[in-house]
Amino acid sequence: MATKNKPTALVCGAGGFIGGHLVKRLKREGFWVRGVDLKFPPFTDTEADDFVVGDLRDQNFCKQITDRKFDEVYQLAADMGGAGYIFTGEHDADVMHNSATINLNMLDACQKRNVRGMFYSSSACMYPEHNQKDPDNPNCAEDSAYPAAPDSEYGWEKLFSERLYLAYNRNYGMRNRVARYHNIFGPEGTWEGGKEKAPAAVCRKVAQASNHGEVEIWGDGTQTRSFLYIDECLEGTIRLTRSDFEGPVNVGSEEMVTINQLVDIVADIAGKKMNKKHIPGPLGVRGRNSDNRLIGQKLGWKPSATLRSGLEKTYEWIERQVRSNTRAAA
Ligand code: NAD
Ligand code: GDD
Structure with a gap:
């Protein structure tokens, strides 16, 4: 089979922005990649070796796509958008239901398939609103997360799910990694x-x-x-995934x-x-603003562009x- 001797990766959300770029990066590194999403990437053909269109809210679908061994699993699928989507309040129920269901299903499927660990993309939207009232001096240090008070339901779901990934580490010995992305663009x-x-x-x-x-x-x-450029985001993501540090940690720019x-x-x-x-x-x-002290200490990395x-x-x-x-x- 074509995968012989190649490392393998599963990218959930591979039809989306970050997932689509991640597939390309992993292919450049020599991985055999399976991408999964509700849709194919809208702007270019996927470079995934295998791309499965389906709904990760369906538990059986999650079991099907984890039917083989993966060295790396990236869970990027979510119901998300910018301020015009997450701060209007119109999509709150769907955002919470859809994204939480995906995370619950994927963790369960991966744990039962003995996947070693997964990467999870949380968001800076989980930080408390009261620490982000001064535009010149916001506080987004990782240890400022509690007492929790995100300003959106999207942020609350991210907080719940990052806790879920870390609970699987403690109770099932998984090696999940959690990043808090700060506004990625490209x-x-x-x-x-x-x-x-x-x-x-x-x-x-x-x-x-x-x-x-x-x-x-x-x-x-x-x-x-x-705002963090996509290539930098992928570098931080991959370094965290392959490190011994579980996070949660900011992946963002301080500019x-x-x-x-x-x-x-x-x-x-x-x-x-x-x-x-x-x-x-x-x-x-x-x-x-991102606070990059922790990622600097743990991974020796900061964005360069x-x-x-x-x-x-x-x-x-x-x-x-x-x-x-x-x-x-x-
Ligand atoms: P995106 O919307 O481009 O990609 C997410 C993908 O998930 C989409 O292609 C969507 O179709 C897919 N998806 C949604 N529901 C699904 C389902 N039920 N089954 C299968 N696929 C489903 O978003 P993105 O910018 O690539 O973000 C990727 C991840 O990073 C998300 O978890 C997002 O919350 C997180 N994040 C992104 C940013 C950012 O600035 N882009 C910031 C913080 C966190
Ligand atoms: N989207 C958008 N469109 N934002 C605008 C516009 C516009 O035309 N004009 C001004 N803005 C302002 C918004 O009002 C907001 O204050 C700021 O620009 C940033 O908006 P976004 O980039 O849409 O979102 P965000 O930074 O508040 O949140 C994003 O980043 C999080 C991580 O840091 C979102 O993408 C979240 O989903 C993400 O988790």
């Missing part, structure tokens, strides 16, 4: 439709606008975030900017002068999507 991410996050939304709006045109921004634009600054950088990349129009919208926390360099690649890709959509509509 080409081939969702860029329209309501689930897109700020970097993609801003790139799209700037690409669609004319020079000296208007860009709508939710809120006053002084809210802060940090914090306001959303107004994000718009300025993208406009500069596009070579356009933009007028900002601040409008009401879902905002989330007032400030957020600047926000601007990641945005240059992302803008180029989104601008192409905007152009080809405009051509198709003409």
